Amino acid sequence: MGLLDLQGVTKSFGDTPVIRGIDLAIDEGSLTCLIGASGSGKSTLLRIMNLLEPIDEGAVLLDGQDISQPGLDPQPIRQRIGIVFQSYNLFPHMTAAENVMLAPRRIKHLSRAELQAPVTALFDRFGLTDRMDRYPDQLSGGQQQRVAILRALAMQPQIMLFDEITSALDPELVGEVLDVLRQLRDDGMTMVLATHEMGFARALADRVCFLDQGRIAEEGRPAQVFGNPRHERTRAFLHRVL
C-alpha cells in the first residue's frame, strides 16, 4: 500500500465519464508522472487527490485513511496534499512572500514575524530571495510558478501534485521550474506530476502512467513505457508527441 492509494476511482461530469476506474498506489518518496492526450483526465485525477473534485465510486486513501468519503472535512486533508496549477494562480493582490505566508498564518495561526525567517529561508533555497516583496505581475512566468510551488510547500505537505506546471511558460523559463522539481525529488518529496515534458518524465520519474480516456492504459518504469510500450495506444500517443 502506498502513501496515497486510489482504488477503483470513477468520476463523471454530468453524463460524461471522465475517470473510469483507476487504481493507483503512490509510494512515499516516489515521483509518478501522468502522461496522456488532452482530455484524458490527468487534471481531474489530480483534483480528485486534492479533494477539489468529489468522486462517484471507489476510494482514495491517504496513509490508509479513506479521504474520499462524503462529509469528511477536506481542509486538514488539503493541508497535507499540495497542488500547483498550470496557470500559477498566485493571489495578485499580495506580494510573493504574502502569498506564501497566507496559509500558515490562517491555519497555523503564525504571525508574519514568526514566519519571516522560515519563509525567507524557503525563498533563499529556490533562488528567489530578491523577489519576496514583488507582486505577481512584477514577476516572470517562471518566477510566478516557482512562488506558487513555495506557496504549496509552506504548509509542509506530505505529497505534492503538479498539473502541467510548465505548459504556460516560455520555453526558456521551463528549465528553472524543472530545477525546483529536481531539488524536491532530491529532498525525497512524494510527487505526482501531470506533464507533457516527456524528457523530464523519462529522466526522473520512478513510474510513468499513460492515461487514455479516463483509464490507466499502461504504466511502468519510464525506460519501459517510453522505450518499449506494450500498448498500441501508448505507442501512437508517444509517436505523436515525441
Place this chain on the structure above:
Amino acid sequence: MRHTSQTRREIFETRQRRRANLLAAGSTAAVLLALVLLVPRAPGWDAVQRAFFDGQIFLDTLPGLARAFVLDVAIFAWCAPLIALLGLAAAIARGIRRPALTPLRLAAIAYIDIFRGLPVILVIYLVGFGIPGLGLPRPWNSPYLWGSVALVLVYSAYVAEVIRSGIESIHECQRAAALSLGLSEAHVMRDVILPQAVRRVVPANMNLLIALQKDVALLSFIGPVEIFRQAGVYKSLLANFTPYVGAALIFLAVTIPATRYADHLLARQQRARS
C-alpha cells in the same frame, strides 16, 4: 531637451494636435456665440431671465443654500459607510453556498431584488412617513433618521449587486488555489476573493456614491431642510426661481469633479487590465 531634437514625425504630430485644438476651440466658440445671440431673441427670454437668472438674488441666496448643503453632505457622510457595510454583508450573504445558511441567502436575494426594483422616492415616502406614523416617541420619529434609513436600504441593495458582480468576476482558479491550501471557505472569501472583487468595483461604486449625493435631495420631500428644500423656501419668499439654479450649481461643483475622478479610476483600471 527633446524639443531641440524633435523627429519629423513629432513635429508633424505636434502640428496636427495644434490644428485639432484650434478647430475645437473655434467650433465651441461659434456655438456659444450663437447661443448668446439667439437665446435672448426667444419671445419669453426676458421673463425667463428675470425668473431664473437674477444676479442679485443669486448672490443673496447662495450663502444660505451653501449652509443648507452642509446638511446634504452630512446625510451623505453618515449614510455612505453604513451602505458600504450593509452592501458588503448582503453581497456575501447572497453568495453563501452552505445549505444550512440558505435562509440567509434567500433573504439577501429578496432584499436586493425588492430594493433595486423600487423607485428611491417611493421607499423614502414609505419608510419616511410610514415608520414615524407608528407614533414612536422622539427621537425615533425623526425624518432625518428614517429618510437616511431609506437611502441606506436602497443604495445598499445597489452596492450589494455591484460587489456580487465583482465577486463573480474573480476567476474560479483563485478559489481553487486558495481552497487547495486548506483554507476555510470564510478565509478564502475574506483573504482572496473579496479584496480583489472590491478593488475591481471601486469605479462602479464611485458612480453609486455620486448618485447617492444627488438623491439626498429627495429627503426634502419628507421634511429635512436641506439645499433643495431651502431653495424652495427662497423661491416662495422671493417669488423667483434663481435659488434653484444656485442649488444646481452647488451640486455640480461637487458631482462633476467626483464623476471625473471615477472616470479616471475606471480608465486607469482598464489600462491596467489590458
